Amino acid sequence: MDQYSHLKKLLLQPEQEQIQKLEAELARLREQLADKERLLETIKPVISETLSQKIRESRDEVAAALAPVMGAAIKKQIQEARDEVVDALYPVIGQTIRKSIAEAMKKLVASINERLEQSLGLRNIYLRLKARITGVPYEQLVLMRALPFRILHVYVIQKESGVLIHHATAPGVDVVPDKEMITGMLTAIRQFASEAFSQDQTRELNKISYEDVEIYLENSRYVYLAFVIEGVPPGNFEEAVHALENELHRQFHAYFRSFSGEEVPLPELDTRLRAFMDQFQTDVPAARSKKTPSMRRVMAVAAVLIGIVIGSLVVPDIWRDFRLNREIEKLRLSGQLALPPSVELAVNDGQLMLSGTLNAWNTRNDVLKRVRRLFPNVPVVDRLTVKPFSTQLQQWQTQVQDSLKKLGLPEVPALRLSVVDGAVVVEGPVKNKMEAMKIASLVGKITHAPIIVNVMQEAAIPAEISWINRQKVYFAFGSTTLSDSARQVLREIARRLQPLSFEELVIYGFADSLGTPAQNRRMARKRAESVRNFLQQLGIPANKMRIDVQNPVDRQVTNIAEARRVEFRVMP
Amino acid sequence: MTTPLVLNKKVCLIGRFGVGKTSLVERFVHNRFGEEYLTTVGVRVSQKLLPPLEKAPGQVVQYRLLIWDIAGVEKFDRMTATYLKGAAGVLAVADLTRPTTADILELLLREFRERNADGGIVLLGNKNDLTYSESVTEILHAIGKQFQVPVLLTSAKTGNNVEQAFLKLAEQL
Structure with a gap:
């Protein structure tokens, strides 16, 4: 190492050591930033503290600022990972639901307990007796009182x-x-x-x-x-x-x-x-209140007094029901009260309860009448039902045909009975309206149905009868004399009537509206009589013809000449 | 004065979509069910007690109209037929600004008359506060003549003739 380098080292060593330290720190921080979990760990206490402080200071502002972001985020999260959200919320919501159910059950149990506690007294004896008499299980009676x-x-x-x-x-x-x-x-x-x-x-x-x-x-x-x-x-x-x-x-x-x-x-x-x-009214149990010892004493005395009052009310009731039951048994044994096996007669709170299913309305009415006659002063609750009509249709149909024979009326082979909305509907072709009414009345007597719908129709009229019914015979003003053309029409009517079997021929007389009502009626009758006499001469029996002038003036006619006439109707 | 006999009568409002049936009822009564029934069930029922009316000498009656506002119909379907059952009368409504809304009324009235020959009918041309073509009123008058029933031009917006329309129907019940 030269001297310059040695000098440099001596002069800059502390700074270089400082730079190395800083580089190491920088690398550590970079690493920490890259590792999100560690970063969160570090900043969590700071953010948490800052947020808490901000929420404390201005709660509404924070909520307003976060709401749109949170809302959108939650919505997106639900769309993308519904199951995860449900899993996350389940413990919270599930617990709430469980809590609500537990509360409701607690109330129900409290209510039942209260009822059972009350039932330890005279009411209990009454309910047990009632259960025996009516056949309704004791537990059901108690529960019914607990669930208002x-x-x-x-x-x-x-x-x-x-x-x-x-x-x-x-x-x-x-x-x-x-x-x-x-x-x-x-x-x-x-x-x-x-x-x-x-x-x-x-x-x-x-x-x-x-x-x-x-x-x-x-x-x-x-x-x-x-x-x-x-x-x-x-x-x-x-x-x-x-x-x-x-x-x-x-x-x-x-x-x-x-x-x-x-x-x-x-x-x-x-x-x-x-x-x-x-x-069906049951009383709603009142909420229980906390009672002080002195209140308890007062309540105890009151309970004894109420007990005496209730006892005096309940005991006669029980006695009355007991006597009624005894009377029913007596009447049954003597044969005066013979009821169909499907009918049950029970006593409940001084009332007679009739229940069961019967085959026909008349049987039901008979049973009711019989019971009411035997017990005129006892209210009867009618819970009798009648089997649906549809099961008895065939039987009724045969009975109707038999009855028609017995009454000498012609059989109606195409007669059909059906049931619509509880009413018996009668269908089929008949000769005339009178016959339809007779049959409907017969069906009413046989079925005892409350409503009979009569939709029977008159059978198609034979062509000959239809032709006669269309004929009209005209008269001149003020005249009752038959013209040549009128005689010709009447001859044809007589010819066609001869071979026919018919009940009667109705001859309707008419007049124009010019005279007084009395004059018009007289004129209409005379015209009808002229026709009848002529037909009689042609061989039609007088007892097969009937004159009708109930409405002598037909005001619907526009041409007055057409008002002066006679019309016909053949009753098959 | 003797107490009038109160008679409850079901009446229906019929006509195509957007002719103003609901607005007519809104104008006439305020006692009503929410709008959502009209879109869900297709009907909304309102009621209105009318003033006493002398039907015959000495016979005073007071009608309580139970007004069935039937959602607009483009044809006479099963649901409309069901809702018309038991109706004592109908108000058949057309929009004066849309001629096509008048054409269907003939069919609706024919179907109603088949079910109730004695039922009351009043024909209404609604929205007379707007500009409209005479051709619509001509169609309405022609239908009115065919069924022998009164025709009134109304405006739910201004209230013109609205009350008279219901009273006119009551006269026929």
């Missing part, structure tokens, strides 16, 4: 128009304003569902859920019923709804059919709806 169920509103709505016929609200429930509009909209939704989701429009919407309220819809022939309910409906609710629908149809079908929007009080319908609502 209420019918809040019942609407009776005209089926197609959605017009409200009647509405009943449970006591203590706010009356719904604009209920007419609500039932209209409900009907629109129902019709929409039927059109949109049912291929043949025979299926109906029967339940709508809205938060903790449900709307049950029960279809009937002219109306539908909407029950707004809260809580868990008991097992027999739907069955009871069907029975109510049946009962309302039987009792009010004529009113429902002719309803044209009138807003009038319907006390009978109202009473029935309210009774139905009461039948």
Whole structure:
């Protein structure tokens, strides 16, 4: 090493050592920057402290600044990695849901416990007795009391128009304003569902859920019923709804059919709806409050007093039900109360409960009548149902044909019975309207169906009869004398009538409108008589002809000469 | 004065899209369901209690109209037929500024009359606050003559003839 270099080394060594140190530090920092995890580790406490301070100072500003960025980032993250996001959120959300369910279960258990505690007293004895008498399991009765169920509103709505016929609200429930509009909209939704989701429009919407309220819809022939309910409906609710629908149809079908929007009080319908609502009313348990020892003493005394009062109320009830049951047994044994095997008769809260399914309406009516006659002072709750008509159609059809024979009426081989919306429809060709009415009345007697739809049509009229029915015989002004052309028409009518088998020939007489009503009627009759006498001369029996001058002036006729005439109708 | 008998009657508003049916109802009543029903179910029901009306000497009635505003129809489909069931009357609406909206009314009214021969009908030419061609009113009057029903020109915007249209329909119920 030369002297210059040695001198340089001596003079610059401290600086060079400094530069080497700095280069090493720089390399370490570069490495740290490249390693993100280490960098984060380093700056985390600083950023965290700064952010905390900023949030403390101006929370809203930070939120406003971050919201768009965070929102977009979260949205992107969900789009790109949905599963990961779900996995990340699951523990938090899952826990919240579990907590809510646990809360609800806790409330339910508390409610059941409360009921069971209450049940240790006289009520327990009553419930056990009730369970024995009605056959409903004791546990079910307790549970029913623990899960309050209420019918809040019942609407009776005209089926197609959605017009409200009647509405009943449970006591203590706010009356719904604009209920007419609500039932209209409900009907629109129902019709929409039927059109949109049912291929043949025979299926109906029967339940709508809205938060903790449900709307049950029960279809009937002219109306539908909407029950707004809260809580868990008991097992027999739907069955009871069907029975109510049946009962309302039987009792009010004529009113429902002719309803044209009138807003009038319907006390009978109202009473029935309210009774139905009461039948399912359970009391809501009140929230338990913390009681002080002195309060407990007061409560204990009150409980004893209430117990005495309830006892005095409940014991007679139990005694009354017991006596009713004994009476039923006595009547059964003596044969006075012989009910079909499918019918059950039970006693519940002083009422007789009739339930079961029967084959025909008349049997159902007989059973009801018999029970009401034997127990005139006891209310009877009718839960009897009748097997669908469709299962009995063939049998009825044969019965109708047999009855026609017995009555001496001609058989109608093409007679067809069917069931539409609970009504029996009678179809087939008949001779005339009278025959159609006779057959429909017979079907009513045999089926005992509440509604018979008569769509029987008169069979095609033979060409000869049709020709006679089209004929008209004209007369001159003020005349009742038959002209030559009139005689010619009448001869042809007689010729065609001779071989025919017919009930009678109706001869309608007419006059023009120029005279007084009495004169016109007299003139119309004389013209019809001229025709009848001439036809009689031609061999048509007088007892097969009838004169009709009920409407002697036909005001539809524009040419007055055509008003002076006689017309015919052959009744086959 | 005797208390009038209140009669609830379903009436429908029919016509093509955008003729102003909903605006007419908005103008006539304020008591209504939300607009979303119209797009979801295709119908929105509103109600309006009309003033008492002497139908016959000594017979005073008061109509509560349950107005079914049916979403615009381009043809008479099954859904329209269902919604028209049980209707006591219809207001058939055309847009005076669009002649094509009047043509369809003949078909709609024929279908309605087939289902309800006694049903009330009033024909409306709406948006008479705008400039329009006489040809639309001619079509409306021709349909009105064919069905023997009144024709009114209305404006939901200014309220012109709106109330009269509903009252005219009530007279026929």
